[in-house]
Amino acid sequence: MPTKIGKYTTRLDTSPSLVSFASVVSKKEGEGPLAPYFDMICDDTSFGEQTWEKAESRMQKDAVSKALQKANLSSSNIDYIFAGDLLNQCISSSYGLRDLGVPFFGLYGACSTMAESLSLASLFVEASLCNTAVAVTSSHFCSAERQFRFPLEYGGSRAPTSQWTVTGSGAAVVGKQVSPPYVKHVCVGTIEDMGIKDINNMGAAMAPAAAATLSRFFEDTVTGPDNYDLVLTGDLGQVGSQLLDELLEREGYTLGKKHNDCGLMIYDRETQDVAAGGSGCGCSASVLCSYICQAIQAGRLRDVLFVATGALMSTTSVQQGESIPGIAHLVHLSSTPHKGGK
Amino acid sequence: MPTKIGKYTTRLDTSPSLVSFASVVSKKEGEGPLAPYFDMICDDTSFGEQTWEKAESRMQKDAVSKALQKANLSSSNIDYIFAGDLLNQCISSSYGLRDLGVPFFGLYGACSTMAESLSLASLFVEASLCNTAVAVTSSHFCSAERQFRFPLEYGGSRAPTSQWTVTGSGAAVVGKQVSPPYVKHVCVGTIEDMGIKDINNMGAAMAPAAAATLSRFFEDTVTGPDNYDLVLTGDLGQVGSQLLDELLEREGYTLGKKHNDCGLMIYDRETQDVAAGGSGCGCSASVLCSYICQAIQAGRLRDVLFVATGALMSTTSVQQGESIPGIAHLVHLSSTPHKGGK
Numbered sequence: 001m002p003t004k005i006g007k008y009t010t011r012l013d014t015s016p017s018l019v020s021f022a023s024v025v026s027k028k029e030g031e032g033p034l035a036p037y038f039d040m041i042c043d044d045t046s047f048g049e050q051t052w053e054k055a056e057s058r059m060q061k062d063a064v065s066k067a068l069q070k071a072n073l074s075s076s077n078i079d080y081i082f083a084g085d086l087l088n089q090c091i092s093s094s095y096g097l098r099d100l101g102v103p104f105f106g107l108y109g110a111c112s113t114m115a116e117s118l119s120l121a122s123l124f125v126e127a128s129l130c131n132t133a134v135a136v137t138s139s140h141f142c143s144a145e146r147q148f149r150f151p152l153e154y155g156g157s158r159a160p161t162s163q164w165t166v167t168g169s170g171a172a173v174v175g176k177q178v179s180p181p182y183v184k185h186v187c188v189g190t191i192e193d194m195g196i197k198d199i200n201n202m203g204a205a206m207a208p209a210a211a212a213t214l215s216r217f218f219e220d221t222v223t224g225p226d227n228y229d230l231v232l233t234g235d236l237g238q239v240g241s242q243l244l245d246e247l248l249e250r251e252g253y254t255l256g257k258k259h260n261d262c263g264l265m266i267y268d269r270e271t272q273d274v275a276a277g278g279s280g281c282g283c284s285a286s287v288l289c290s291y292i293c294q295a296i297q298a299g300r301l302r303d304v305l306f307v308a309t310g311a312l313m314s315t316t317s318v319q320q321g322e323s324i325p326g327i328a329h330l331v332h333l334s335s336t337p338h339k340g341g342k
Numbered sequence: 343m344p345t346k347i348g349k350y351t352t353r354l355d356t357s358p359s360l361v362s363f364a365s366v367v368s369k370k371e372g373e374g375p376l377a378p379y380f381d382m383i384c385d386d387t388s389f390g391e392q393t394w395e396k397a398e399s400r401m402q403k404d405a406v407s408k409a410l411q412k413a414n415l416s417s418s419n420i421d422y423i424f425a426g427d428l429l430n431q432c433i434s435s436s437y438g439l440r441d442l443g444v445p446f447f448g449l450y451g452a453c454s455t456m457a458e459s460l461s462l463a464s465l466f467v468e469a470s471l472c473n474t475a476v477a478v479t480s481s482h483f484c485s486a487e488r489q490f491r492f493p494l495e496y497g498g499s500r501a502p503t504s505q506w507t508v509t510g511s512g513a514a515v516v517g518k519q520v521s522p523p524y525v526k527h528v529c530v531g532t533i534e535d536m537g538i539k540d541i542n543n544m545g546a547a548m549a550p551a552a553a554a555t556l557s558r559f560f561e562d563t564v565t566g567p568d569n570y571d572l573v574l575t576g577d578l579g580q581v582g583s584q585l586l587d588e589l590l591e592r593e594g595y596t597l598g599k600k601h602n603d604c605g606l607m608i609y610d611r612e613t614q615d616v617a618a619g620g621s622g623c624g625c626s627a628s629v630l631c632s633y634i635c636q637a638i639q640a641g642r643l644r645d646v647l648f649v650a651t652g653a654l655m656s657t658t659s660v661q662q663g664e665s666i667p668g669i670a671h672l673v674h675l676s677s678t679p680h681k682g683g684k
Contacts (some may be wrong), residue, residue, distance in 0.1 A: 094654035127469035
């Protein structure tokens with residue numbers, strides 16, 4: 001049974017498992033330091049499709065198929081799928097997953113989507129609302145660039161605080177407790193808006209949400225950064241990560257070397273020209289569903305707080321002078337289940 | 343405890359309550375036949391805001407505030423809020439609800455969003471994942487028109503199969519069983535795509551999804567239209583409603599006079615020039631959270647199947663020649679709870 005601890009955190013007493021997980025990325029990500037850990041690296045950023053949007057749909061489809069295959073499951077074994085992405089009306093998810101025939105919950109959490117979908121899938125399994133659920137999301141540099149910024153052909157220059165949208169997808173199958181990674185806690189975020197308006201500095205807009213969720217989780221569970229091997233944010237990048245450190249320091253929590261960010265891990269910032277790091281729903285999804293989950297599975301990492309953050313603006317809201325609200329959801333993954341739970 | 347019946351339907355044994363509900367609409371809806379049932383009718387379609395998008399955010403905020411007020415609750419009493427809308431990146435929800443400080447799940451289900459959010463809120467309460475959750479959505483004629491179709495100033499002519507986006511919002515507070523309406527079943531939809539490409543005929547694109555969800559629900563529960571007072575679709579309009587009748591007839595179910603559609607109820611089609619009827623997330627939300635829930639509360643309606651449908655395309659997918667996938671989620675609302683449950 002799920003147990004609410006404090007206002008924000010739920011303890012998942014049965015410790016559901018990530019039964020399987022898979023990641024799909026493209027050329028640039030395949031040239032980065034995490035290359036050995038991805039399931040599929042497609043050098044063709046179009047993934048054989050005619051548009052970038054269809055390429056992104058294809059990545060979601062491939063990530064889910066690969067995850068199901070690794071667990072020896074078919075889509076008929078899945079009770080629910082929780083999916084979303086960055087594109088207007090979330091078309092990567094709806095077109096990518098329309099052939100599965102699985103009951104579908106569409107989500108919008110911007111770059112927090114992997115944590116949102118994984119939270120919901122884990123809570124559903126924990127609460128016996130289903131046996132097996134899939135969480136998936138994606139992003140594509142080219143579809144995001146032309147939707148949120150400029151036509152690709154324009155070749156606009158980039159601010160040093162800007163981030164590079166990851167072309168990638170990650171999918172996880174959540175089921176009853178069988179093997180690590182186990183989901184031990186979920187902490188659902190609130191919308192935080194500190195008034196940041198610089199669209200080229202999304203890390204700064206999202207850092208307050210990550211700080212809020214982490215400090216609430218530490219309070220609810222009476223723990224701190226020292227209790228975990230890794231506090232893994234989604235895509236705060238260099239600027240947002242520094243800000244998170246400062247904000248949590250004020251609350252009395254020192255992250256120090258316990259913190260890393262998927263946006264800083266997926267590319268080599270020295271050689272890959274990605275400014276402040278990677279971003280996009282597919283950034284945290286592909287890093288989680290490859291290197292991180294493999295490390296938890298193998299026991300190299302024991303307790304990881306996965307905190308994906310999203311910036312909930314649109315081009316319209318920015319043009320209308322609005323600030324950028326952020327949100328962060330937390331999933332505590334572990335190599336060991338709760339004691340006595342089941 | 344929730345009980346899965348068949349592959350698609352969950353029986354909510356504790357029969358959670360819609361503790362309160364509220365609706366906010368604008369001038370045109372306030373001139374329609376349901377006017378006496380809405381909580382707030384604002385003749386100014388800008389709701390005092392400077393843009394249509396901000397007006398839509400304002401409606402969501404007002405609908406939630408009104409629903410909380412009617413239940414004598416404050417936002418601190420709410421465990422989770424499930425919200426979404428039609429705008430790119432769902433900004434009506436994120437901007438409208440950012441000040442609440444309530445853990446937030448952002449959804450995208452197009453015009454199925456009220457059924458999606460109500461399903462999740464009800465399942466969370468049923469499964470003891472929380473005590474109280476809010477479901478809310480909205481749409482605005484002006485923000486939708488300029489995002490999906492033409493600038494308002496263009497004054498494009500409308501096809502007879504087209505529908506009129508409702509300017510409205512509906513919010514429901516779901517809690518433990520106290521009084522009607524009770525939520526007795528939830529049936530989550532799959533994405534259905536029959537190849538419809540006519541963007542001026544969304545009813546036809548969504549009808550197959552409604553038919554699929556309804557026939558699965560009837561099969562899972564071993565019931566038929568005769569067991570209910572009303573089968574209420576979201577916004578199929580005139581064309582989609584006829585198609586739904588035909589599709590279900592083929593499956594052996596005759597809806598006949600048991601069927602009505604929020605898009606056909608909210609306007610007087612004889613006098614209000616809305617072509618095939620109303621549409622938009624706010625259509626089913628405002629009709630459900632006013633006339634329908636009031637009738638269940640008063641016992642005038644006993645068993646209602648609320649089936650909101652969504653068309654999951656975007657302007658980009660349509661321009662790329664894609665067909666329009668649809669989805670429909672079902673919530674069974676009743677004036678009496680399950681016997682023996684609690």
